[in-house]
Structure formats: structure tokens, C-alpha cells
Amino acid sequence: MDFKILGPIEVRGPNGTPIALGRRKQRVLLAALLLNVGTAISSQRMLDWLWHEQAPATAEANLYTYISALRRALGAPSRIETGSNGYVFRAAPGEVDVTVFEDLAAKGRQALADGREDVALDRLTRALGLWRGEAVLEGLPLPPPLRGETARLERLRATVVDASLEARLALGRHGEVLADLEALTRKDPLNERLTAQLMLALYRSGRRADALAVYQGARETLAAELGIDPGPDLIRMHRRILADNPALSLPRAVTGRRAFAPAELPIDSPAFTGRAAEKTRLWTSLTSAGPGAAVVIAITGPAGIGKSELAVHVAHRVANRFPDGRLYVNLHGSTPGAAPLKPADVLARLLRSLGDDTAVPADVDEAAARFRSLTDGKHLLLLLDNARDAAQVRPLLPASPTCRVVITGRRMLTSLDAVTHLRVGVMAEAEMFTLFGRLVGEQRVAADPWAARAIVRLCGGLPLAIRIVAARMIARPGLSPRALADRLAIEEHRLSELEADDRAIRASFMISYRALDDEGSRMFRLLSLLGRSDISVEVAAALADRSEAQTADLLDHLADAHLLEAAEPGWYRMHGLLRLFAREQARREETHDDEARAAQRALRGHLLIAGTVERIHPRRARPNTGFGGRAFRHFGLSTGLTADTARLDDELAGLTAAAHRAPRALGDGRPAAVGAPSHRPHGETALPGIRFGPFGEAGDAHDPVAALPRRTGDPVQAGQGYGGLAEAYRLAGRPDLAALWYYKALEADLAGGRGGTHRMAEHWRGLGQAFQDLGDDEQAKECWRTSTTILHALHLINGVEL
Incomplete structure (x- = not known):
């Protein structure tokens, strides 16, 4: 969940939906808890906050009611624990914006002190980006004890603003801070540090006279308001400008520096639809506290099921929780016409993305060790898309519990340790229909909803298929849903119709098929002779003329490759489009006699099973x-x-x-x-x-x-x-x-x-x-x-x- 108090108080659920927080005192109570995350607060202290003047006789009962209501609203009683010392609010790292702000502020100021202005600027900018208003808990009346805490945060914000301006000036970005400095000095004319920064920005922008005029105005304001002269820092800046001191020039080393906070996620699809359960589970995994190691989530499923779209969509939703960067690599494990990337090449790319421009070690283990060192302690999100297998992925995993990794691929990466597995299945027909309407336009679908639903059904719950047919309709405005549905209805032509530009269902299936051994590919082809989705081990054994034990192993192998789905013990299911693809391969690779013998064996297998009931x-x-x-x-x-x-x-x-x-x-x-x-x-x-x-x-x-x-x-x-x-x-x-x-x-x-x-x-x-x-x-x-x-x-x- 997201708890926001740097501005109006707001709580959003796992899917980003806002949560109603109830009456004013209930919101004040939640605000107090959020300002003291992880700290026990006694009931008496809470009563003083809620009724700082005169508490009613029912105050304690009301407090219990507010706590119960908050627990229900947040959907987790464990959020607010009751102990001997009072109430404690529990939150995972990154859930409360104020804790993220304080963490980024501390790291940013430390980086600035270490001379890493680029890193400092990135973290300080992200810290300031968490503010959604001018004040903490803006618009919510607070008692004096809480006002003191909000005032502390607002002072911290001012120091972060000052530090970010200093980092920009150090990086030679004086032109972009001039307007901010002028506005800030007008608002706070007695702040000599802001005045000195404005003078430096004007001087570096070629406006020496304006910089000297700013000093003269500040000198007069200090004398009139406080009866004092400028301090030593402001006087020093004035003298350096008068003398055109070379120390005011931008250091040459700055021109070669760059920020090491990559933002490499691909564009999110505005038409993304459905997958509510999968989104919630993925969001929860990415935003929960790590168990002492990097959190790794592997999304698996058959070709065209929408694994990458799901991963990218959720990654964008949690991007603000990873201020040190969002890395993305397409590993090409199942890309038609492209070879899978080698781990050494991927590590070289990741290290460059993180700002390591030194020579990458040729040894994979050494490069992986450097990557783990560089990512240690950083809040990074790494999306490894389209993985081939565990061996390709294993060297690419960071070890820090502050990192999160999302992997997509067709195969289950069961040999990787401590991985959360998320299997993605076909989309519901209603969700597919909604996606189709968003892609081609609601009016076009509404013109012939029957044909549109027929198209959706013929796509078999595969988002890739629906995106392909939508692309065909967009490219041909005159193509009606009915005409396209008629084309798709012809089984022999359906896979050919599911091609558009660089996307093709057949090519996507072919990657998985070519990875099979001879026995597996033969079984896959022969299964198409059954002409149906549900397949029993007994009938498949008769079909392939293999023992039931051998057949079960072959079917399991096909299920691991997502060319079959294991439905229940002894039964498997083949997707309709995969069955058409298997039928094409059977016609190419099986002889007429082989097909005839397999068909006879299948029929006899069915009859043998039927006959035993008697x-x-x-x-x-x-x-x-x-x-x-x-x-x-x-x-x-x-x-x-x-x-x-x-x-x-x-x-x-x-x-x-x-x-x-x-x-x-x-x-x-x-x-x-x-x-x-x-x-x-x-x-x-x-x-x-x-x-x-x-x-x-x-x-x-x-x-x-x-x-x-x-x-x-x-x-x-x-x-x-x-x-x-x-x-x-x-x-x-x-x-x-x-x-x-x-x-x-x-x-x-x-x-x-x-x-x-x-x-x-x-x-x-x-x-x-x-x-x-x-x-x-x-x-x-x-x-x-x-x-x-x-x-x-x-x-x-x-x-x-x-």
C-alpha cells in the first residue's frame, strides 16, 4: 500500500485505488501513526492528540472505535498492533512517503558531502518529488504536538531544496536554477546562503553586473531589517565576483559526469486490461520488505500470454520506490530471429547503465561480483525480460535486499533459489473483449459486437493474438470485424491471419517447438490428431505407441515448455492455437502412414478405455x-x-x-x-x-x-x-x-x-x-x-x- 502525508493525507491500495479514511479524528489518528511508524504510542498520548483541550467521557471508547475502523479500512489488522506500551503502526520499507523522503534526503546530502553531486542531485530531486503540496498533511487540522513534527519535516525540506540547488550549481546547471533562486530569495530575502547561490548562478550565466546588484540589495535589506552587515560567505562571494576569481568557473571534470539513476523501462501500454489478481500479487512482492536477500519474482507462461506487458505495467506503478534506477534488458530467450543474450554481454550493459565505464572483466563471475558490489544498498528495480533459462539469469541477480528483480520467461526457473513464481494463464473472455475495444476503438466494436466477440473467442485468451488482429484492423480501416471473424474461423488459415508486422503467433510458437527433442516434438505433433484440447495419458500413450510412464514424462516435458497445460493428475490440455500449430507441423513432418497408424492407435485407445467400464x-x-x-x-x-x-x-x-x-x-x-x-x-x-x-x-x-x-x-x-x-x-x-x-x-x-x-x-x-x-x-x-x-x-x- 501507499501512505502519503507530504501534502494532503492519502492512502492507496495495491491496485492504486484510493482508500476512504473516514471522519476527521480518524484521519488525524492515522496521521499521528504515520509520523511515528514503528514506534509504540500510548493510549493516553493518542487521547491528548485527539482531544488536546477537553476529552469527552467516551474518549477511550471512541479511540478504540477509530483504531478498529482504520484496521478495517486498511484491510489488515496487523497494520496497527496493540502491545503493552501502546499502539504500533507497521509499514514495509517504501510504503510511507515520509520515511522514503527522509532516507533519500540523508543519502542525497551524504553524496553531496562526498563530492558525488550527480548521485546527490538524483536522490534529492526524488525526495522533493514526493511532496504533493506546500505542507505536511495539508488541509488537516492538527494538534500542537503533531504540528511540531510537521514543522520539522518542512525544515528538512528546505535543507533538501538548498542542497539540490548546490548540487545543480556544482554540475554546471546554473541556467535551470536561476528562476527558482530568484523566487526563493524574494520569499526569504534574509537567507544569505540563497543569495550567494543566486549571485553564483548569475555570474556563471554571464550576468556579472546583476550578481553584484543582488549583493547590494541584500546588504541594504540586512541593514534595514536586522541592523547587520552581510556574513563572511556572502562577502567572500562578492569579492570573488569583483575579482573574476577562477574558482567561480565550472570545473572541467563536471562536463564528463552523468547521473547514475537509469530509467530504462519500456513504455507502458495505455490499453493494458485486466489481470487484477496477478497485478496485486506482483505489486505486493515488489513493495514488501525483503527477507535478507534481493526479492526475485519470475513470471512464466506460454507464448503470447502477456508476461512482458504485465511486468512493465506493474514496474511503472512502483517506479517511484526505486530512486537509484530501473534497469531493463530483453534477454531474447524466445525472440524469433534473435539469439539469446550471453550473461557476460548483459552484465557489461548493466554496469554501463549504472555508470561503471571501466573495462568489464571478461570472466562472468568477476563481472557478476562487480555488479553485486555496485548494486549493494541501492534501491534498484531490475526487469529481465524474455529469459531463456535459469543459467542465463543466475549471474545477473543482485544480492542486496534493497533490490527487486522481475524475470519473465516461458520456462519455470525452479533451480533458482528463493524465487517467487507467478504463472500467467489465458485471459478471461470479458477482459479480452475490453482489450480489443481499447485497441481498435469502442465504436468499431460496438458496430458489430457479435463479430467482435467471435474474434475474441478465436484468439483463445492470448493477448498477443488480440493485439495482432487489432493491428490488422487499425492498418485497414475498411476491414470489418465480421470479415475478420470469417477469416479467423477457417482453421487452416487462422495462424496466417494472426500475423502483423513483426508479430506472429506461429513464429512465437516455433521458438518453443524447436527447443524440443525428437521424442517431445513427435508427441507434440501427434497430439494434434486427437482434434481436441483435453488429453489423457492413456490415450496419448496409445497414440504415440509408448508406455504410460514414458508418455507421462513426455507430456510433463511439453507442459514445462508451456506447449501443454497440466490440468489434473493424468490429464493435460492443449490450447486451440497450439493445436493448429501442431497440426501444421504434423502435416510437414509426419508421413501418411505414420498418421494413419497413430490415428488407429488413438481410436483403439479410446475404445479400450471405454470397454473396460463394462x-x-x-x-x-x-x-x-x-x-x-x-x-x-x-x-x-x-x-x-x-x-x-x-x-x-x-x-x-x-x-x-x-x-x-x-x-x-x-x-x-x-x-x-x-x-x-x-x-x-x-x-x-x-x-x-x-x-x-x-x-x-x-x-x-x-x-x-x-x-x-x-x-x-x-x-x-x-x-x-x-x-x-x-x-x-x-x-x-x-x-x-x-x-x-x-x-x-x-x-x-x-x-x-x-x-x-x-x-x-x-x-x-x-x-x-x-x-x-x-x-x-x-x-x-x-x-x-x-x-x-x-x-x-x-x-x-x-x-x-x-
Whole structure:
């Protein structure tokens, strides 16, 4: 938080929003606490401050009320601690402007005494910049004890002004201080030090006569007001001007000096939107007290997620807390067409930025040691943008607890010690829509909000993508949101549309992709064949023809590179734009046969998992262990049948997506439409004695899942998978979908020549149970009779009358 009292009292929260401080006495109480940060103040002393004349009988109760209200307003009871010696206000370094002012003032005056006028001027100027008015707590009536403290600060301000003027004159900047000196001497004509400084500034500006006239006026004023002659310093200045003393000339060494307070942050984006939680966390980390070492925050996330924009935006918000400089380096760890910077080159640049113009040691460790020495004790903010890995960053870290470091990069820098990690994910659709409007103009978005929202959705929550499409629209005023949305809607063209000037989603993804090893890149390409975002380890293992342990390692590696997201144990998620990119790479690098075999393995993997559900019916004696139990977890179902069908529907969606991807790989054409079990036509089935009502025609030629027996080359396995889906849906309370999938299983059984098998009898029995659950007892009995007939023929049971 920010507490300001050098002017009107003001408190701002982590996001920069002002905090209401309540009634006058409550504000006076907070002012007293801020003027005594870290010091215990007794209740009696506070009562004297608040009621310095006659305290009411309810004064102590009122004081407690004010303290409680302040704690609520500040959102942290620990801010105002209660101890045996009274109340203590706790604040982190840099939170209260008066403590920052006193620290800068002391360091500035010390630097001036040491002859480091450039450093002194920077710190003194920053100290004066904290004042927002002419008086401490301006506009707030204060009791006499507090007025004495504010008067002390105002006197300190006057000495800081005087010291800053002296530093400017020493640096040869006499021209820029003339107006200030003239105004100050008019306000305080008896201040001989100001008069001497004005005379020096006039003399160095070539106005010798004016300087002598100022002395004569000061001499007359002192005689008239105080009856005294000028002091020795003023007389000495007068004599030197009369004699044109060379000591008044500007030293030659001054011309080579420069201020060592770099301000290198890139420009902040005025359209920056959202990220409230991330901004708060980053702001808190940068403004909190360090634990004895430099505070390091690493912001990680996939390409185009807006890591750099977030870091720069917050860095500008906290810049005034780092008076010794704000350093910025783009390390080019993931910049298309640029090689990552070497630590030695970065250290040389940082040392130059801090004013060290001597030869930089060739040895990285020696250069890093000099950088740590130069930054020791300084309030510096270092932004290392676009880092490649921990090895690139480690030599660049300062060691002083007064320093703060922000690192952005795609990889988690887990090998760095004592680092706070902040992972950035996709932006919410509402925030993306707001960002789009700020970039292209609200009127243009309002003209076709439907198309604008379609664009936002197609950008998949990536700020880089939305900035690229906004740049395209700005460059082409005649391009409507609807036309752009139509272009983006074509998957094969979407990545090409997301290019503008030096920005391109495809090029950004390519950096991460090329960093993968052969196994990782192959897995990444093959995952695109699934045609969906959610990926399970089991299906990915079947797809890549690897063990589940190997597959889990590969998927973790892809997640570390932010090419996948680890969703939950055993599951991963691929961003839609990354999936399109992976599909492009698969078409370039995979052969037709490789794709065909991978597609078959993926379909069989889905069906194998689906088929295991059929073997774990809780009414059966078999234990719910082994692969069957895993299948139940795979579908998000429990053996207690308490879960819903959400994950089962999701798995079916994966099966459907994979089936849609299979035609191209298997060479049997592209399906005309997406079939789904939610289609509900009526009609007769191809099986004897069965008529469907409001379920679905499982033989729909446009349903890619219905064609799985042909695409996998194994109708028996397809029938087993269909039966597993049917049983899972029935157990999850969806008998309508269960009946549909039992019907598909029976058709696959017939196609595979399994018309008289135990498996087909099981499917008939399950179909009957589904009909019974639907209230159609007649069809249920007919199905059960068929099942019994098959089993009797197989000599598995004796006749059973139903």
C-alpha cells in the first residue's frame, strides 16, 4: 500500500485505488501513526492528540472505535498492533512517503558531502518529488504536538531544496536554477546562503553586473531589517565576483559526469486490461520488505500470454520506490530471429547503465561480483525480460535486499533459489473483449459486437493474438470485424491471419517447438490428431505407441515448455492455437502412414478405455480394481454411482474428435457432418425385434464414431468400446444414451461375426436394462429373452423364464 502525508493525507491500495479514511479524528489518528511508524504510542498520548483541550467521557471508547475502523479500512489488522506500551503502526520499507523522503534526503546530502553531486542531485530531486503540496498533511487540522513534527519535516525540506540547488550549481546547471533562486530569495530575502547561490548562478550565466546588484540589495535589506552587515560567505562571494576569481568557473571534470539513476523501462501500454489478481500479487512482492536477500519474482507462461506487458505495467506503478534506477534488458530467450543474450554481454550493459565505464572483466563471475558490489544498498528495480533459462539469469541477480528483480520467461526457473513464481494463464473472455475495444476503438466494436466477440473467442485468451488482429484492423480501416471473424474461423488459415508486422503467433510458437527433442516434438505433433484440447495419458500413450510412464514424462516435458497445460493428475490440455500449430507441423513432418497408424492407435485407445467400464458393474462379483477401476476414474465416475456424466461426455467428445481426424489419416474421406448421440430420429433398427423410440439412429452414416469398426479395422474391439460407453452412461443415470450405445455395440458385434457370443448376450441384457430404466418393460423383456437364448445356446445357463 501507499501512505502519503507530504501534502494532503492519502492512502492507496495495491491496485492504486484510493482508500476512504473516514471522519476527521480518524484521519488525524492515522496521521499521528504515520509520523511515528514503528514506534509504540500510548493510549493516553493518542487521547491528548485527539482531544488536546477537553476529552469527552467516551474518549477511550471512541479511540478504540477509530483504531478498529482504520484496521478495517486498511484491510489488515496487523497494520496497527496493540502491545503493552501502546499502539504500533507497521509499514514495509517504501510504503510511507515520509520515511522514503527522509532516507533519500540523508543519502542525497551524504553524496553531496562526498563530492558525488550527480548521485546527490538524483536522490534529492526524488525526495522533493514526493511532496504533493506546500505542507505536511495539508488541509488537516492538527494538534500542537503533531504540528511540531510537521514543522520539522518542512525544515528538512528546505535543507533538501538548498542542497539540490548546490548540487545543480556544482554540475554546471546554473541556467535551470536561476528562476527558482530568484523566487526563493524574494520569499526569504534574509537567507544569505540563497543569495550567494543566486549571485553564483548569475555570474556563471554571464550576468556579472546583476550578481553584484543582488549583493547590494541584500546588504541594504540586512541593514534595514536586522541592523547587520552581510556574513563572511556572502562577502567572500562578492569579492570573488569583483575579482573574476577562477574558482567561480565550472570545473572541467563536471562536463564528463552523468547521473547514475537509469530509467530504462519500456513504455507502458495505455490499453493494458485486466489481470487484477496477478497485478496485486506482483505489486505486493515488489513493495514488501525483503527477507535478507534481493526479492526475485519470475513470471512464466506460454507464448503470447502477456508476461512482458504485465511486468512493465506493474514496474511503472512502483517506479517511484526505486530512486537509484530501473534497469531493463530483453534477454531474447524466445525472440524469433534473435539469439539469446550471453550473461557476460548483459552484465557489461548493466554496469554501463549504472555508470561503471571501466573495462568489464571478461570472466562472468568477476563481472557478476562487480555488479553485486555496485548494486549493494541501492534501491534498484531490475526487469529481465524474455529469459531463456535459469543459467542465463543466475549471474545477473543482485544480492542486496534493497533490490527487486522481475524475470519473465516461458520456462519455470525452479533451480533458482528463493524465487517467487507467478504463472500467467489465458485471459478471461470479458477482459479480452475490453482489450480489443481499447485497441481498435469502442465504436468499431460496438458496430458489430457479435463479430467482435467471435474474434475474441478465436484468439483463445492470448493477448498477443488480440493485439495482432487489432493491428490488422487499425492498418485497414475498411476491414470489418465480421470479415475478420470469417477469416479467423477457417482453421487452416487462422495462424496466417494472426500475423502483423513483426508479430506472429506461429513464429512465437516455433521458438518453443524447436527447443524440443525428437521424442517431445513427435508427441507434440501427434497430439494434434486427437482434434481436441483435453488429453489423457492413456490415450496419448496409445497414440504415440509408448508406455504410460514414458508418455507421462513426455507430456510433463511439453507442459514445462508451456506447449501443454497440466490440468489434473493424468490429464493435460492443449490450447486451440497450439493445436493448429501442431497440426501444421504434423502435416510437414509426419508421413501418411505414420498418421494413419497413430490415428488407429488413438481410436483403439479410446475404445479400450471405454470397454473396460463394462467389466466393473457393481452388481457383479468381480472386484473394482486394476484397469477397470482406472477406467471408472478416467470417466470421472465412482463405483458409488454418485458422479454425473460430465467426464463421460467429455471422453465421448474425445472419441468423436479422434474419429473426425481419422478419415484424413486413414484415407477414407472426410465426414460430412458431426454425428452425436443427441440426434433423436425414430425408426426401426437392423436388429430383429428391436424398435427405437426417441434415442438415435446408431447407423447414421455421418457419425464418425459409427464408422469406428471400419476405421480401426476391428469391429469386435469397437463393439466392446461401445458396450463400455453404454454401461457407463446407464450407471450414470442416462438410459437413453445407454440404449443408443448398446445398439451400436450390437451392430458392431454382428459386423464382427460375434452374433452368438457371450459378449453379445451381455449387450442384449444391458439394452434390456436400459429399456426397463426408461419404463418400456415390453422391449426390456424382449431383449432379455434374446440374451437368455444366446446364453442357453452357448450352454452357459439353463433355461430362464422371463
